[in-house]
């Protein structure tokens with residue numbers, strides 16, 4: 001029996017044996033009182049690694065982004081982001097629901113905003129229009145296929161935003177992938193945003209949790225919003241213990257996921273009717289339009305063969321590599337994908 005090859009997302013990663021051991025042995029306390037030593041250690045190390053004053057352990061990336069947007073904005077302001085952003089499409093309108101802000105979405109080719117794109121939609125406020133309260137950037141960009149912000153693009157955005165008096169929040173759910181792909185220290189990337197959220201629970205394989213990092217002041221207000229949102233966790237050191245291993249050990253191996261994603265992309269690009277561009281990190285977008293088969297149908301057929309790969313729209317499949325996907329899984333997934341396409345082509349021509 002072959003094991004399931006789960007390429008739906010890097011959220012499916014299982015905690016490593018070292019994580020499970022650390023969780024069992026974690027020293028804990030009541031974190032709402034600030035007394036959980038393991039959570040405190042995780043927050044301290046996360047701030048240090050990101051080069052920020054402070055950090056906050058939150059149950060999810062969505063909560064981290066929600067808190068950050070609330071911190072930087074006032075009700076009725078606008079938040080500028082790319083039009084395929086996670087905050088816009090996958091966070092249940094929390095920008096509107098919790099912060100009372102309008103998302104000002106800017107279309108981009110590859111998820112990467114440039115200052116020029118942002119400048120055009122900036123609003124200074126007044127009697128007829130509400131002011132831009134925040135610029136949000138997603139690095140790596142999930143739905144654009146794991147694209148990475150070049151450091152100079154980030155610097156240009158941050159420099160100009162600062163001059164305009166506008167804060168920048170980075171949805172860095174996969175900031176460690178961005179760092180690994182660009183050979184940059186994560187602190188250099190984080191330096192170009194006022195606050196940064198990243199996920200411990202994706203490619204870094206922790207079972208639960210994300211981090212929001214920023215100034216002491218931002219994080220201390222953030223702690224209050226976390227409690228309001230129901231994110232005040234008690235003996236959360238059990239989770240933070242796994243988070244510490246995710247943070248310290250797992251970034252080292254992300255290059256392997258990127259390598260596997262590249263291998264998957266180049267093999268898939270050779271299949272008839274598939275258009276696949278070279279991935280920058282661990283996310284591969286497969287355009288199946290020219291096969292004439294709807295992406296959800298391919299997804300279903302693959303599932304029957306033990307390969308999980310979601311369709312994100314009628315013509316695109318997304319495959320995400322991670323630590324529980326090995327090179328031989330990639331090879332098998334490609335073989336099965338080729339077989340599914342062959343079979344469907346034969347059926348239509350019969």
Ligand SMILES: *Cc1c(COP(=O)(O)O)cnc(C)c1O
Nearest residue numbers: 060061062063086138142171173
């Ligand atoms: C996964 C993800 C998040 C946060 O997701 P949660 O499931 O709430 O942890 C935020 N932004 C991006 C780009 C993501 O991929």
